[in-house]
Amino acid sequence: MLGLKLSKEKLKPLLKEISIDRNIRIMEVCGTHTMAIAKSGIKQLLPPNFRLLSGPGCPVCVTAQEDIERILLLAEKPNVIITTFGDMLRVPGSNGSLQEKQAQGADIRIVYSPLDAVAIARHNREKEVVFIAVGFETTAPTVAVALETARKENLENFSIVCLHKLVIPVLRTLLEDQTTEIDGFLLPGHVSTIICTTPYEFIAEEFQKACVVSGFEAVDILESLWLISRQLKTGRFKVENQYQRGVKKEGNKVAMEAINRFFEPTGSLWRGIGEIENSGLKLRPEFSCFDAFLKFDLKDVQVKLAPSGCICGKILRGISKPEDCGLFGKVCTPLSPVGPCMVSSEGACAASFYYAGGDIIGR
Amino acid sequence: MADERILLSHGAGGLKTRKLIREVFQKNLGNAYLQQELDAALIKFSTNKIALTTDSFVVSPIIFPGGDIGKLAVCGTVNDLAVMGAKPLYLTLGIIIEEGMPFEVLEKVVCSLGNTAREAGVQIVAGDTKVVEHGACDKIFINTSGIGFVPPNIDLRPSKMLPGDKIIVSGSVGNHGIAILAAREGLNFTPPLSSDCTYLNYLIDRVLNLSSGIKCMRDPTRGGLATTLNELAQQAGLGIKLYEEAVPIDPQVRRACSMLGLDPLYLANEGKVIIIVSAKDASRVLEEIRKFDIGKNANIIGEVTDAHPSKVVMETELGTLRVLRMLEGEPLPRIC
Numbered sequence: 086m087l088g089l090k091l092s093k094e095k096l097k098p099l100l101k102e103i104s105i106d107r108n109i110r111i112m113e114v115c116g117t118h119t120m121a122i123a124k125s126g127i128k129q130l131l132p133p134n135f136r137l138l139s140g141p142g143c144p145v146c147v148t149a150q151e152d153i154e155r156i157l158l159l160a161e162k163p164n165v166i167i168t169t170f171g172d173m174l175r176v177p178g179s180n181g182s183l184q185e186k187q188a189q190g191a192d193i194r195i196v197y198s199p200l201d202a203v204a205i206a207r208h209n210r211e212k213e214v215v216f217i218a219v220g221f222e223t224t225a226p227t228v229a230v231a232l233e234t235a236r237k238e239n240l241e242n243f244s245i246v247c248l249h250k251l252v253i254p255v256l257r258t259l260l261e262d263q264t265t266e267i268d269g270f271l272l273p274g275h276v277s278t279i280i281c282t283t284p285y286e287f288i289a290e291e292f293q294k295a296c297v298v299s300g301f302e303a304v305d306i307l308e309s310l311w312l313i314s315r316q317l318k319t320g321r322f323k324v325e326n327q328y329q330r331g332v333k334k335e336g337n338k339v340a341m342e343a344i345n346r347f348f349e350p351t352g353s354l355w356r357g358i359g360e361i362e363n364s365g366l367k368l369r370p371e372f373s374c375f376d377a378f379l380k381f382d383l384k385d386v387q388v389k390l391a392p393s394g395c396i397c398g399k400i401l402r403g404i405s406k407p408e409d410c411g412l413f414g415k416v417c418t419p420l421s422p423v424g425p426c427m428v429s430s431e432g433a434c435a436a437s438f439y440y441a442g443g444d445i446i447g448r
Numbered sequence: 449m450a451d452e453r454i455l456l457s458h459g460a461g462g463l464k465t466r467k468l469i470r471e472v473f474q475k476n477l478g479n480a481y482l483q484q485e486l487d488a489a490l491i492k493f494s495t496n497k498i499a500l501t502t503d504s505f506v507v508s509p510i511i512f513p514g515g516d517i518g519k520l521a522v523c524g525t526v527n528d529l530a531v532m533g534a535k536p537l538y539l540t541l542g543i544i545i546e547e548g549m550p551f552e553v554l555e556k557v558v559c560s561l562g563n564t565a566r567e568a569g570v571q572i573v574a575g576d577t578k579v580v581e582h583g584a585c586d587k588i589f590i591n592t593s594g595i596g597f598v599p600p601n602i603d604l605r606p607s608k609m610l611p612g613d614k615i616i617v618s619g620s621v622g623n624h625g626i627a628i629l630a631a632r633e634g635l636n637f638t639p640p641l642s643s644d645c646t647y648l649n650y651l652i653d654r655v656l657n658l659s660s661g662i663k664c665m666r667d668p669t670r671g672g673l674a675t676t677l678n679e680l681a682q683q684a685g686l687g688i689k690l691y692e693e694a695v696p697i698d699p700q701v702r703r704a705c706s707m708l709g710l711d712p713l714y715l716a717n718e719g720k721v722i723i724i725v726s727a728k729d730a731s732r733v734l735e736e737i738r739k740f741d742i743g744k745n746a747n748i749i750g751e752v753t754d755a756h757p758s759k760v761v762m763e764t765e766l767g768t769l770r771v772l773r774m775l776e777g778e779p780l781p782r783i784c
Contacts, residue, residue, distance in 0.1 A: 096766065120709075126768025188453040197633050197708070303766055419776035420463055430709045441771045 096130070099307060103314045104132045110266055111136070111313060112259070112403045114252065115273035116143030116431025117301055123436035125303035131310070138403030139433035141255050141355065142273055144219040145172045146401060146426045146433070149354040152248055153178050153425075154388035156217060159246070159381055160186040160193060166209060167193045168202035169217040172429045177422055179391050199224075199231035199245075206235065206243035215377040218245040222279045225249045225366055226340035229347045232375055244377035247368055250353055252276050253284045254364035260292045265402050269295030269313045271306065274328040279344075281336030282324045289322035300328040347372055356425065357398020395424035400433050407437040414438060459782075461670020461716070462775030485683070487528040487666065490598060497600075499534035501525060502593040508782045510557065510587050512631040514623075514643030515718070517590055518560035520784060523647045523718060524669070525594035526568045530649040531665040531721055533604045533656060534596030539565065541575040542591040547582050557588060568647035570594070602656060606683035606724075608663040613752040614730035615688065616723040618651065618737055619644065619745040620696040621673045622712030624719070626704050628783045637704050644742075646719035651740050659733050661726030668722055669784060671775040674713040676722060677750075677760045678774040690750035690762040690772065714775050716783050724752065 113119055119139045122128065128137055141147050157178040160167050167183065174184045174195065187193040192212070196202050199216050206214035218228045228245060235243040252273060259265050272285055277298045288296045295316035299309035309327040316322050326332050344366070353365025368376050378384045394412055399405035407413050407426070417423040419435055426432035458468045474482060481489040488501035503524045510517040522539065529536040541561065545554065565572050572592075623644040630641045648667065656662060668676035673695070681688045697712050705712050719742060725733050730748055737743035750762075760772040 124711075124764075124770065125766055126764050126770050127766070129768040130766060184455055184457070185453070188455050197635060201633070439773060439776075441773075 096307070099311055100130055103135065103307075103311050105135065105314050105317060108134045109136065109268050109314070109317065110138055110403065111269045111271060111295075111310065112138045112140040112267050113271040113306075114140040114142040114256065115271075115275065116146070116429065117275065118271055118273070118299065118306065119143065119433050119436050120431055120440075121301050121303060121306060123440035125306075126440070127303060127306060130307075135310075135314075137271075138267070138406075139400060139436070140259070140270075140403060141358065141401040142221070142252070143426070143429050143431035143433070144221060144224065144250070145176060145429035145431070146397065146424075147250055147255075147355045147358070148176075148219055148248055148425065149356050150178075150390050151354060151388050152246070154390070155378060155383045155386060156246055157181065157183065157186065158383060158386065158388075159215060159377065160191045162213075162381060164212050165192070166205060166212050166214045167191065167217065168196045168205055168214060169193065170197075170219070171195045172431070173217055173219065175422060175428045176425045177428075179389065199228045200234065203231045203234050203238075203240065203243060206240045207238065210242055213242050213244065213380070216243075216245045217248070219248045221250055221252055221273075221276050222344065223275045225348060226279065226337075226343045229343035232347050232372065233343075235375070236372075241374075244375045244380050245368075246377045247348070247366065249348065249366035250355070251350065251364050251366065252280070254361050255355065255358070256285075256288065258358065258361050258364075259402060260288065260294070262402065265404060267294065267403060268317060270297075271309055271313070272296055272298040272324070274298055274300050274305075274331055277326075277328065277332045277336070279337045279340045281334060282326050282332060285324045289324055293322050295322055297325045298328050298332055300331060355401075357396075357401050393423050397424045397426050400426060407434040410434070460775060462675055464776075465670070466774075485679075486532060488532040488534060488594075488596070490532060495600065497598040499529050499532045499596045499598055500593070501528040502591065503528060505590040505592070505784060506586070506782050507628060507784050508586060509628075509631050510553070512643055513627055513640055515645035516557055516560050517588060518557040519564045520645050520718060521590040521592045522561055522564040522568060522570070523645055524784065525592040526570055526647045526649055527667045527719075527721070529594050529596035530647075530652045531604075531667050532596075532598065533602035533652075533665070534598045535653065536568065536570045536594055536596040536649050538573045538595050539570050540593045541572050543575070543577050544585050544589040545577065545579045546585050546587050547579055549587055554588070564647065568649060601660075604662065604664040606664050606680050609680070609684040609686055609724050609752050610663070610726075611686060611752055611754040612727050613663055613724050614727050614748050615677070615690070615750040615752070616725060616730065616734055616737065616746060617668075617673065617696065617749050618648070618721045618723070618743045619719070620698045620701065621668065621717055621720060622697060622701045622705065622715035624717050625672065625715030625783055626701050626708075626710065626712070628716075629708070629710075630704065635704075637700060639700055641700060641704060644717055644719035646742050648719065648721050648742070651737060651743055652721060654736055654740075655723065655733055658736050659725060659729040661729035662733070663724040663726070665724070666722045668717050668720055670716050672712070672714040672716060673722070674711075674760065674772040675775045678772065680722070680724070681760050682758045684752070685757055687753045687756035687758065688750055688760045689753050689755070690760060692762050692764045694747050694749045696745040696747050696749075713772065718784065727751070
């Protein structure tokens with residue numbers, strides 16, 4: 086292991102070993118990786134034939150437009166307090182964003198934990214408090230804890246919009262898709278702390294792709310890329326765990342139990358990718374009283390989607406780069422985003438926009 | 449346009465704020481002073497110049513680790529005068545109080561206003577109080593205006609910046625923004641995050657007395673270091689090169705930011721000054737700043753360049769380059 090501080094001297098030989106004699110496409114699955122890669126400028130250090138692609142790992146970005154529209158409908162209901170992570174606020178729908186609904190008088194509050202939403206429900210019994218539950222296996226346990234708290238306290242005015250997604254099924258979908266050419270994966274460190282590394286084994290065994298579970302410091306990512314290039318060179322593929330300080334062999338059993346107690350797998354719609362079998366979580370029938378879309382009869386509401394020209398779907402599958410989109414940086418900026426990838430602090434487009442490298446200054 | 453509404457991000461200090469200022473305020477009120485977009489207006493009286501500025505404070509919570517709305521209201525205005533090279537002299541105070549506010553809390557805020565004014569060497573010479581019904585404002589809103597005298601030999605402007613000039617920041621960045629966020633959201637960090645709220649006029653005065661090579665100064669409040677440097681680069685028509693390793697950031701601020709997905713370079717400061725100084729005088733000025741307790745973490749963080757006009761580019765710890773843009777508007781309202 087390299088340690089957390091990497092000198093420029095140590096960097097040189099490492100980069101030399103990463104280089105490889107053919108075109109390589111590696112997907113970073115997690116939005117936090119996308120941001121860390123952009124922020125540290127790692128792409129500038131890699132050889133031109135070693136490409137990093139952003140994957141479907143930013144929770145806000147993969148949320149289907151249909152669900153966004155339903156959330157916006159919910160925000161218009163009287164006596165409803167919407168609680169959400171900040172990233173969701175500016176995601177545009179056909180008729181404005183949550184931020185714009187807020188300016189028009191809707192009660193929308195940013196929270197940093199689902200338990201904050203429960204606290205708001207506790208202090209506003211006369212209102213319905215809805216938490217927008219987006220995220221992967223990392224967020225779901227915290228939502229389970231919130232639900233457990235609300236259940237114990239009989240908070241009948243608390244509910245969630247359950248949009249949780251699962252990482253493994255979407256990875257399989259990407260691997261089975263003939264149009265995506267991916268040689269290996271930088272696997273999400275945080276999700277792996279919960280689910281451990283075993284569920285990824287099919288990537289190496291069945292699909293013969295390189296894969297390394299990685300931490301989030303620039304050094305972690307560089308070391309993981311080095312491990313990936315080693316797998317590619319030797320042709321021996323297996324799940325390696327670079328993020329040993331975070332990911333334990335058995336994962337987090339308590340968190341998994343919490344997820345399984347409240348949720349069960351369900352088909353889920355991914356923005357730009359489509360419906361994937363068993364790729365989401367829904368509330369178990371005995372907890373359906375917490376389902377906000379059921380409560381407000383929004384489950385089957387048909388929403389009209391206007392074509393925006395946003396190519397999020399291709400970006401989330403690693404087929405296109407943000408810069409390939411005709412809207413990028415012109416029509417679509419963080420100030421007036423067209424798609425969620427430009428909004429979220431983990432979105433590929435926002436990462437490319439905010440952390441553009443030296444290439445744009447013509448050095 | 450007709451149905452556009454004011455969003456919280458219009459007040460975040462980034463591009464949206466600038467658009468609002470230009471398209472509503474400049475358009476209707478514009479004159480030669482406002483158009484300069486400086487921290488304080490410099491008004492000529494015969495051969496002397498006075499600096500005049502105003503600022504409103506709506507921070508929530510009104511009392512936070514490292515300060516309160518009263519201290520902030522004095523420091524904010526004093527600093528806006530000081531960075532223009534003015535010696536701050538007199539402040540006015542407008543207070544809007546929500547009905548039901550406990551006397552004890554008001555007293556605490558006003559006491560803090562008085563103490564900070566005394567320490568900073570300014571006098572609050574005029575004031576106004578309004579009380580509004582419950583819900584019409586949140587606890588207490590304050591406006592302070594300030595007036596200061598600019599010594600005849602002092603002339604600080606971005607247009608004086610030259611390639612090769614050094615950029616000094618007087619201490620760690622991001623502390624105020626993250627401290628307010630943590631206090632408001634009840635996020636407990638150990639050690640606790642504290643605002644850097646303080647007056648900078650004595651430090652600035654010493655620096656101006658020491659060196660005639662000071663080109664201009666700014667206090668990087670809303671929008672943070674990155675946004676303020678962008679404003680300077682654009683106003684000077686020159687580039688700014690920044691060294692990531694050199695930018696002082698407290699370890700606990702760095703940790704909290706990485707947890708919350710925030711970038712300390714874009715978080716507000718309320719007790720920091722950016723100084724652009726000639727390369728010749730830079731180390732002398734730095735040494736002097738470090739003699740102050742509030743300047744002990746000061747550092748030379750970059751330089752002015754003609755390589756990429758109007759852009760701020762940072763060399764990262766890995767040796768890669770990153771363009772720092774202005775803040776685009778983020779959900780961190782009411783930090784000052």
